[in-house]
Amino acid sequence: MTTTREPTGAEISDGTPKTALSGSLGVGSIVFMVVAAAAPLTVIGGSAPLGILLGDGVGFPALFAISAVVLLLFSVGFVAMARVIPKPGGFFTYVGHGLGKPAGLATAYLALLTYTAVQIAVHGYVGYILSVTIKSIGGPDLPWWLYSLAVILVVGVLGYRHIDLSSRVLGVLLIGEVGIVLVLAAAVIISGGPEGLSLAPFAPSAVVSGSPGIGLMFAIAAFIGFESTAIFRDEARTPHRTIPRATYIAVIGIGVFYTFASWALVMAWGPSKVVAQAAKDPGSMVILTTLKYLGPVGEAVLNILLITSMFACVLSFHNVISRYQHSMSNFGLLPTRIAAVHPKHLSPHFSSLAQTVTAGALIGLSAVLHLDPVLDVFTWFAGVSTLAIAILMSITSIAVVVYFARTKSDRRVWNTVVAPILGLVGLIASAIIIAANFPFLVGDVNAKGVPVFGLVSGILLGIIVLFPVAGLVQAAILRRRNSAAYESITDAISG
Numbered sequence: 001m002t003t004t005r006e007p008t009g010a011e012i013s014d015g016t017p018k019t020a021l022s023g024s025l026g027v028g029s030i031v032f033m034v035v036a037a038a039a040p041l042t043v044i045g046g047s048a049p050l051g052i053l054l055g056d057g058v059g060f061p062a063l064f065a066i067s068a069v070v071l072l073l074f075s076v077g078f079v080a081m082a083r084v085i086p087k088p089g090g091f092f093t094y095v096g097h098g099l100g101k102p103a104g105l106a107t108a109y110l111a112l113l114t115y116t117a118v119q120i121a122v123h124g125y126v127g128y129i130l131s132v133t134i135k136s137i138g139g140p141d142l143p144w145w146l147y148s149l150a151v152i153l154v155v156g157v158l159g160y161r162h163i164d165l166s167s168r169v170l171g172v173l174l175i176g177e178v179g180i181v182l183v184l185a186a187a188v189i190i191s192g193g194p195e196g197l198s199l200a201p202f203a204p205s206a207v208v209s210g211s212p213g214i215g216l217m218f219a220i221a222a223f224i225g226f227e228s229t230a231i232f233r234d235e236a237r238t239p240h241r242t243i244p245r246a247t248y249i250a251v252i253g254i255g256v257f258y259t260f261a262s263w264a265l266v267m268a269w270g271p272s273k274v275v276a277q278a279a280k281d282p283g284s285m286v287i288l289t290t291l292k293y294l295g296p297v298g299e300a301v302l303n304i305l306l307i308t309s310m311f312a313c314v315l316s317f318h319n320v321i322s323r324y325q326h327s328m329s330n331f332g333l334l335p336t337r338i339a340a341v342h343p344k345h346l347s348p349h350f351s352s353l354a355q356t357v358t359a360g361a362l363i364g365l366s367a368v369l370h371l372d373p374v375l376d377v378f379t380w381f382a383g384v385s386t387l388a389i390a391i392l393m394s395i396t397s398i399a400v401v402v403y404f405a406r407t408k409s410d411r412r413v414w415n416t417v418v419a420p421i422l423g424l425v426g427l428i429a430s431a432i433i434i435a436a437n438f439p440f441l442v443g444d445v446n447a448k449g450v451p452v453f454g455l456v457s458g459i460l461l462g463i464i465v466l467f468p469v470a471g472l473v474q475a476a477i478l479r480r481r482n483s484a485a486y487e488s489i490t491d492a493i494s495g
Contacts (some may be wrong), residue, residue, distance in 0.1 A: 026237050029171070030229055030246040031253070036170040037225030037316035038254050039122070040261075041177035041302075041309035046125075047218045048262045049282035054440075055215020058271045059206030061262040063219040066207075068255025070426035071223055074393055075251050077400035077420030078227060079244040084409045091227070091392050092324075098399025101489040105333065106471035107395060110388055112324055113467040116355075118224055118385035119317040120362050123148045124377030126310035127363070133303065145367035149360055151311060156356030159318045160349050173312040177305045178257065180290075180298070185264035187293040195270035201263055206271075213433040217441055220430050221386040222258060225316065226250040227393070265289060318355055325351040333474070333489070375443055383442035384460050390431035391464075397424035 051060040081094040091111050096104020127148030135141050158169060189197065200206060229246040268289045269277045278285055287306075291299040326348035329338035338351045366377050397420045404416035434441070439451035442460055446452050478486040 027245045032171040034250045036174045036312040039313035043222040044261045045286035049278045049285040051215045051218035053278040056210040056212040057275045061201040062207045063215045064258040067219040073419045073423035080415045095399040098403035102475035105475045106468035109467040109471035114388040117381040121378045121381035124373040128373035144373045148363045152359045159352040173308045177309045188264045188268045193267040200271040321355045322351040387434045394427040
């Protein structure tokens with residue numbers, strides 16, 4: 001049942017006690033939700049072909065492996081913090097404890113931007129895919145944004161109800177999308193591919209060929225969501241064991257799956273021909289691959305699962321955002337109504353409603369502005385989330401090192417110093433590369449097609465700066481006008 005905790009020196013502005021979520025999610029349920037957020041089939045069908053075409057070609061699968069190593073190093077410090085700070089919240093919880101309350105609140109707002117942006121990006125893409133698919137089978141020719149709004153409504157209904165329902169739905173969808181990719185990979189391996197099976201994608205010369213920096217952007221973006229395990233702490237069974245295990249399983253599982261599946265995609269066409277195939281139409285590459293190896297039935301199944309993959313992604317991020325907002329609202333950092341927990345469904349139902357309205361408004365605005373669902377909505381919002389996540393992880397790594405250096409609460413050097421610093425180096429390098437290539441990522445090019453820092457890049461980069469600044473401003477206002485609320489910021493962003 002819903003639990004209510006007495007205020008410990010901190011209450012929301014109207015004096016009512018904060019409410020907490022509760023549940024009994026196991027490792028499997030949490031892994032399903034965070035891996036579903038990573039949208040495995042969408043990555044293999046969308047990011048992998050683009051990474052092959054625009055990145056380092058045949059060597060792109062190796063970038064998934066490299067990204068997994070960097071993020072695994074990050075996870076070591078992340079999990080160490082999860083053990084000593086028994087509260088949900090993820091990035092902003094740990095930054096608040098490590099670097100102070102203003103930095104924590106600034107990071108909270110940047111996290112909200114990150115996950116909202118990736119959710120809107122996928123809403124645009126799934127609306128487009130649905131409109132094209134339904135029209136191709138003789139259905140009505142309706143605008144993409146109507147389908148996006150319909151998906152938002154369904155996601156909102158599931159997000160309003162108990163988290164167990166979402167986890168079961170995500171589990172079924174995830175098994176389906178991972179299953180079809182593994183069947184496709186098995187078919188490629190059995191056939192041997194047109195040029196035979198090889199480890200060509202992992203040769204150093206292949207990894208550094210072409211534009212590995214651009215390829216790295218696609219690889220890093222594909223992992224967004226694995227770190228959200230910590231946000232489900234209050235709803236986890238034995239969280240001190242569940243959260244660390246779920247985090248490691250998620251990042252290792254995602255990394256191995258992406259590396260293997262993208263290698264199989266290269267083998268399906270042959271190292272000498274895969275780039276040319278991706279150039280023909282990267283959006284349909286995985287569909288054509290499935291048709292080639294699994295026939296028309298396999299192609300039809302994959303088409304359906306590609307749509308459900310994107311649905312699983314937005315449902316998972318909806319649950320994550322709802323809980324971020326719920327945690328912040330507990331102490332009045334957001335409207336206090338958002339902190340409410342449904343008496344029957346035990347869900348942050350008002351927070352879920354707020355996220356549903358936000359997603360609907362942004363898709364509606366995109367429709368009014370006549371934005372293209374893929375070239376504009378998807379690429380712009382995906383660009384924002386990709387750069388923001390690299391910044392978030394970098395700041396969190398610094399917070400981990402600072403926190404343990406100050407508190408000495410965990411003296412394991414590898415877990416609290418070496419691994420976080422190694423991860424930080426990789427993340428900072430990734431953030432610099434992503435920032436340098438940001439115009440390309442969001443499609444900001446001049447008349448000659450050359451990426452430049454123009455109007456779109458300027459606005460989107462400005463938004464990335466604006467959100468954490470808003471957090472700093474709110475922290476300063478609270479410190480001056482409401483010292484009790486300011487002192488509770490670390491607890492508030494910790495749930």
